[in-house]
Amino acid sequence: MAARQRWSPGDAVWLPDKELAFRACVAGDGQELPAALRREPRFPAAGYADAVELRWANEANLLENLCLRYRQGQIYTNVSHVLLAINPHRQLPHLYGESMMKQAGPHPYTVAALALRRRRQGPQAIVVSGESGAGKTETAKIIMRYLEVTSQKELPEKLTAVSRVLESLGHAETRQNPNSSRFGKYLTMRIGRHSISTQVTTYMLEASRVIAGGRNFHIFYEALGAEPGLGPAWAARRKELEAALEALGLQALTTPLLRAVAGIWRILQHLREGEIEEDEVSEMASACQLLGLSFQSLQDPTSQSGEFAPPAPAGWCGGPGAAARGEAAGSAAAGLGGGGLQPPLSRRGAADVRQLGGPWSRGGGELGILDMYGFEDLQNNQLEQLLINYTNERLQLFFCDQLLVKEQQLCLSEGLKLDLGERETSGRQVLDNLDIVLNVLDDCSMQRLRSGGGGEALELLLRRTGEARRRGHVAGRFAVRHYAGEVTYLTSGWLDANDSQPLPEVAELLQTSSNDLLHLERQTSKRPCQSVNKRHRSDLEALMKKLSAMGVHFIRCFRPNKEQSADFVDRGFLLQQLRGCGVHQVLQVMQRGFPHRVSLQQVAARLPGGFSERVGAEVLMVALQVPRSDWRVGVTQLFLKAAHRDALEALLADDRPLDPALLQEAARRSRRLRWRRAFHALSLVRFLSRGAAQRARSAALRRKLRAALLAAFFLCAARRAARARRLAAKADGLQVPAPASAVLGTIRSETPEDQTGTLLEQAKSEKAERALRELARPCKRRRPSKAVSVEGGVLLEMLPKRRLCLVEP
Numbered sequence: 001m002a003a004r005q006r007w008s009p010g011d012a013v014w015l016p017d018k019e020l021a022f023r024a025c026v027a028g029d030g031q032e033l034p035a036a037l038r039r040e041p042r043f044p045a046a047g048y049a050d051a052v053e054l055r056w057a058n059e060a061n062l063l064e065n066l067c068l069r070y071r072q073g074q075i076y077t078n079v080s081h082v083l084l085a086i087n088p089h090r091q092l093p094h095l096y097g098e099s100m101m102k103q104a105g106p107h108p109y110t111v112a113a114l115a116l117r118r119r120r121q122g123p124q125a126i127v128v129s130g131e132s133g134a135g136k137t138e139t140a141k142i143i144m145r146y147l148e149v150t151s152q153k154e155l156p157e158k159l160t161a162v163s164r165v166l167e168s169l170g171h172a173e174t175r176q177n178p179n180s181s182r183f184g185k186y187l188t189m190r191i192g193r194h195s196i197s198t199q200v201t202t203y204m205l206e207a208s209r210v211i212a213g214g215r216n217f218h219i220f221y222e223a224l225g226a227e228p229g230l231g232p233a234w235a236a237r238r239k240e241l242e243a244a245l246e247a248l249g250l251q252a253l254t255t256p257l258l259r260a261v262a263g264i265w266r267i268l269q270h271l272r273e274g275e276i277e278e279d280e281v282s283e284m285a286s287a288c289q290l291l292g293l294s295f296q297s298l299q300d301p302t303s304q305s306g307e308f309a310p311p312a313p314a315g316w317c318g319g320p321g322a323a324a325r326g327e328a329a330g331s332a333a334a335g336l337g338g339g340g341l342q343p344p345l346s347r348r349g350a351a352d353v354r355q356l357g358g359p360w361s362r363g364g365g366e367l368g369i370l371d372m373y374g375f376e377d378l379q380n381n382q383l384e385q386l387l388i389n390y391t392n393e394r395l396q397l398f399f400c401d402q403l404l405v406k407e408q409q410l411c412l413s414e415g416l417k418l419d420l421g422e423r424e425t426s427g428r429q430v431l432d433n434l435d436i437v438l439n440v441l442d443d444c445s446m447q448r449l450r451s452g453g454g455g456e457a458l459e460l461l462l463r464r465t466g467e468a469r470r471r472g473h474v475a476g477r478f479a480v481r482h483y484a485g486e487v488t489y490l491t492s493g494w495l496d497a498n499d500s501q502p503l504p505e506v507a508e509l510l511q512t513s514s515n516d517l518l519h520l521e522r523q524t525s526k527r528p529c530q531s532v533n534k535r536h537r538s539d540l541e542a543l544m545k546k547l548s549a550m551g552v553h554f555i556r557c558f559r560p561n562k563e564q565s566a567d568f569v570d571r572g573f574l575l576q577q578l579r580g581c582g583v584h585q586v587l588q589v590m591q592r593g594f595p596h597r598v599s600l601q602q603v604a605a606r607l608p609g610g611f612s613e614r615v616g617a618e619v620l621m622v623a624l625q626v627p628r629s630d631w632r633v634g635v636t637q638l639f640l641k642a643a644h645r646d647a648l649e650a651l652l653a654d655d656r657p658l659d660p661a662l663l664q665e666a667a668r669r670s671r672r673l674r675w676r677r678a679f680h681a682l683s684l685v686r687f688l689s690r691g692a693a694q695r696a697r698s699a700a701l702r703r704k705l706r707a708a709l710l711a712a713f714f715l716c717a718a719r720r721a722a723r724a725r726r727l728a729a730k731a732d733g734l735q736v737p738a739p740a741s742a743v744l745g746t747i748r749s750e751t752p753e754d755q756t757g758t759l760l761e762q763a764k765s766e767k768a769e770r771a772l773r774e775l776a777r778p779c780k781r782r783r784p785s786k787a788v789s790v791e792g793g794v795l796l797e798m799l800p801k802r803r804l805c806l807v808e809p
């Protein structure tokens with residue numbers, strides 16, 4: 001697009017700008033504008049609902065279109081089959097509700113409706129992706145609401161309740177998002193003929209979120225909601241949580257859950273303050289009570305296995321005691337989030353099978369919604385951030401591949417042959433390098449288990465990996481260039497973070513709790529290494545495999561600004577996300593192909609009768625004088641380059657009948673064109689068939705020749721073998737064949753008596769010599785294995801390379 005020679009005076013262009021990302025300009029005569037992009041001459045007042053309709057499909061026009069729509073409260077825009085959503089950071093009631101569910105246009109509702117329609121063709125999945133805080137979870141909720149309404153309340157209510165409880169357990173406030181998911185979630189609905197069942201699969205909970213400082217999971221604040229100083233919002237949320245647990249039939253768990261969480265919270269409070277004073281002992285005792293543990297057992301579980309300090313305040317103070325309490329609190333929370341509560345939750349969700357009788361009962365199918373944690377770049381990025389970004393990198397690659405595949409499938413179904421470009425490979429390279437890093441980490445974790453080392457080895461090996469080397473390795477950190485930007489990771493604490501098992505002493509301690517929710521899985525005597533990264537990657541692999549076999553619908557969410565403000569769009573920031581998530585690739589693919597599509601029915605409706613749909617579209621293109629390279633007629637759609645969209649749209653929108661003379665002329669030209677194409681096709685067929693006959697003849701000839709050659713070869717070989725056999729027999733026994741005896745007989749009869757013996761000897765030795773010489777010729781098939789002595793004083797010796805020679809004794 002940056003072709004300088006294409007700008008003529010007065011051309012509307014976009015020039016790169018630091019503040020606004022792009023600045024609108026008009027090209028002057030002879031001006032050099034190498035980085036300029038063609039500007040859309042005019043946008044409709046509401047912008048384009050599908051960015052593919054842009055006449056000049058470049059990122060500057062796309063950005064302008066998105067901003068234009070966002071300003072009017074239209075946060076959704078399509079780019080072909082991908083839905084883009086910009087987080088409004090405010091309520092937009094005009095966009096939702098049952099009335100909107102019946103309308104077409106870019107919306108999560110339409111995506112859900114399409115997925116529901118297509119479920120009969122095969123399992124469908126809606127993948128919601130974007131940065132943290134971009135609105136993925138909200139979008140997934142909007143889809144759920146649509147499904148609830150369209151299923152006429154047949155969608156299991158427990159599904160919403162499970163999501164609500166999981167939100168408490170796995171969401172926390174971060175810098176980017178007050179309600180950030182710290183785990184991935186894949187919701188499946190299996191719709192049978194008469195029933196529907198649901199299942200929620202979770203992916204890697206960010207366990208390190210349970211910290212002494214900063215924000216913890218929502219459940220901590222909900223558990224303490226009733227306490228003064230926490231604000232009414234948390235108390236209200238606690239009521240919601242209790243209602244959700246009740247809806248799941250888990251009301252019996254409510255009290256132990258909230259008590260355990262409150263106990264963990266108390267321990268964390270005292271960790272943060274460092275040393276514990278004597279007057280805080282009662283606090284600890286109440287924490288123990290909440291956790292269902294005896295006060296003595298929590299003194300210092302790691303000091304000596306089995307030998308706990310006497311119940312004195314000193315046991316709680318400082319050093320290893322604090323670490324142990326941290327571990328205990330973290331493990332207890334992990335036990336709640338992963339071990340204790342999630343299995344019953346998943347079971348409740350999965351077991352909630354409903355009888356169907358409404359609209360969903362027609363045809364079965366499977367529908368999934370994936371809401372993964374978004375791409376993150378924090379101040380201190382640890383292993384968890386690496387795994388989150390690894391996941392997003394995988395999803396991004398999947399998106400690019402799918403996009404190309406979808407467009408190729410459409411072209412195939414419409415009978416078009418187009419080169420849409422190659423698949424994206426840079427992401428694959430980043431993933432390969434990250435795999436190396438994570439494999440190294442696993443090796444080091446194993447090494448640590450065996451020998452207690454591993455940290456230095458990790459550092460050393462990281463330095464050797466491609467990514468680390470490329471970015472200039474600094475001790476303790478390395479950088480990765482992800483699709484959404486470069487992120488620097490700290491390598492400290494990775495070995496601990498990679499081991500999902502709590503200290504055996506702590507696990508044992510929690511096992512003694514009277515609260516079943518805190519019981520962790522029993523361990524073997526030797527502490528096995530449960531690599532977090534290995535489990536996460538294998539879960540992700542399984543998910544990707546599943547998604548590849550499904551019909552996938554993409555929703556890409558964006559943040560309008562870093563400040564989480566509803567008032568403005570930071571154009572540079574939005575552009576960065578658009579570039580990062582590959583929307584420009586969608587546009588590129590569209591540009592390579594024919595981005596503007598009109599149904600043939602619509603075109604035919606604009607023409608007077610007598611034209612078939614395909615012919616009508618062709619006649620219209622000829623009438624509009626669109627170059628042949630700029631349009632294609634598919635099976636159901638007319639494909640057009642963006643530059644001719646306006647002319648066609650104006651023509652289709654105009655009610656006035658078309659000029660019959662113009663149409664007649666176009667029909668004549670189109671007919672001529674079709675004749676010419678038919679003639680070419682015929683010539684091609686004839687040429688190809690002639691070529692095929694010729695090829696068949698040559699193949700037959702080649703077969704005959706090959707047979708003759710084979711026969712000659714075997715004949716020669718047989719003759720050679722026979723001759724070699726004959727000569728070998730002669731050499732072994734010196735039996736003179738018949739013709740030779742005849743010669744000897746002649747000699748005997750023609751020579752005087754006294755010379756006969758000498759001549760006979762001479763003839764014999766000559767014959768033998770000739771025979772041996774014959775043998776000494778290289779022969780592939782025969783090889784004497786040992787030296788042979790021959791009559792007449794001649795010795796036969798074997799030489800290397802299958803040659804024999806005659807030597808005098």
Ligand SMILES: Nc1ncnc2c1ncn2[C@@H]1O[C@H](COP(=O)(O)OP(=O)(O)OP(=O)(O)O)[C@@H](O)[C@H]1O
Pocket residue numbers: 087088089090091092130131132133134135136137138139177178179180181182372373374557
């Ligand atoms: N469609 C919407 N309408 C109104 N507000 C929204 C919408 N989408 C997002 N928001 C606001 O943005 C906040 C963040 O959204 P959300 O939690 O869905 O982000 P996310 O992409 O899931 O982030 P993370 O990856 O961190 O979980 C929400 O709490 C809500 O206030």
